[in-house]
């Protein structure tokens with residue numbers, strides 16, 4: 001059978017994984033990005049990202065995350081690259097606001113995800129880094145952990161190249177009918193997959209912009225105490241702290257402890273803003289660290305990142321054909337949780353692109369609505 005000629009636009013984790021899966025299916029794939037894959041403006045940047053099955057009552061993403069974990073381990077074995085560390089993840093359930101955490105444990109029971117439930121005293125004994133005065137209980141997912149994000153992207157691009165894929169530099173835009181264009185000419189290919197992350201909204205002002213919002217997230221890296229390994233990933237898990245709108249990652253490969261306090265609707269100009277953390281965020285994150293991780297009081301900020309996510313109303317990804325261009329497939333809508341799902345997402349998009357199956361109902365462009373925190377996979 002003749003190989004299809006496929007163009008993937010966007011070399012973040014969504015595009016890179018999709019390109020790799022298509023190339024491995026025997027298609028001829030060209031990946032185009034406006035910057036060098038791995039660059040610091042993309043969402044798929046930074047040292048690390050959390051990988052966890054924890055998704056409230058959402059069985060779909062729970063299963064995808066479990067499958068992705070297995071795929072990341074396989075990629076690690078194949079490449080010899082340290083892509084993932086299994087340091088576990090702790091979700092802290094705040095007294096009076098435990099719906100999402102309760103739902104997560106019910107889903108884990110149904111799906112068969114290993115976890116422990118710790119009372120505050122047990123959290124203090126196992127993970128004394130956390131001050132848990134207002135915490136009712138915690139769920140610990142031991143097979144969760146962190147992905148070395150930048151390395152994951154570079155390794156995927158490398159595998160794609162080694163399997164015969166072509167990587168090119170170029171800025172793809174769209175004409176009045178939202179047809180993809182390069183250097184003033186329509187992009188020509190059997191199938192064109194657009195995986196341009198937050199940039200998808202400005203490229204598709206009629207199709208994607210109305211169902212998306214772009215938000216900036218600031219993260220701080222704080223030094224670990226001199227002479228102590230208590231905050232290293234060998235001794236501390238990743239954590240999610242819904243009550244405080246926060247999450248974090250222990251120090252990995254010398255990064256320092258990463259903490260983010262999500263301030264909803266933080267604006268970001270994805271083309272023009274410098275990726276420098278804002279003063280307001282820095283103060284909030286420091287306050288949070290003083291509250292939750294008192295062992296880091298007095299420690300220094302050693303690094304920081306400012307990047308964007310593109311949120312859909314229901315926080316479900318987008319994988320759907322463009323309503324007017326039958327060979328254009330849109331793949332993204334990260335909603336702040338796509339990185340971990342990368343290998344399964346890329347495999348799924350490749351199958352849709354090859355028309356082996358249709359997309360999932362939840363990934364369609366139409367019919368989006370805001371979910372209640374109870375329904376939502378993120379609990380927000």
Ligand SMILES: Cc1cc2nc3c(=O)[nH]c(=O)nc-3n(C[C@H](O)[C@H](O)[C@H](O)COP(=O)(O)OP(=O)(O)OC[C@H]3O[C@@H](n4cnc5c(N)ncnc54)[C@H](O)[C@@H]3O)c2cc1C
Nearest residue numbers: 010012013014034043044050172196197199334338339340
């Ligand atoms: C601070 C922060 C923390 C996060 N934490 C987690 C986490 O713990 N776990 C998790 O699973 N997820 C997490 N996420 C979300 C995750 O990082 C994203 O969902 C994921 O990286 C999105 O990947 P993407 O490939 O869709 O987009 P991107 O990585 O942004 O890639 C898009 C690519 O398209 C290219 N591009 C854009 N426009 C064009 C154009 N016109 N022509 C050509 N190329 C173009 C860009 O240059 C870029 O390389 C986090 C995100 C942020 C910001």
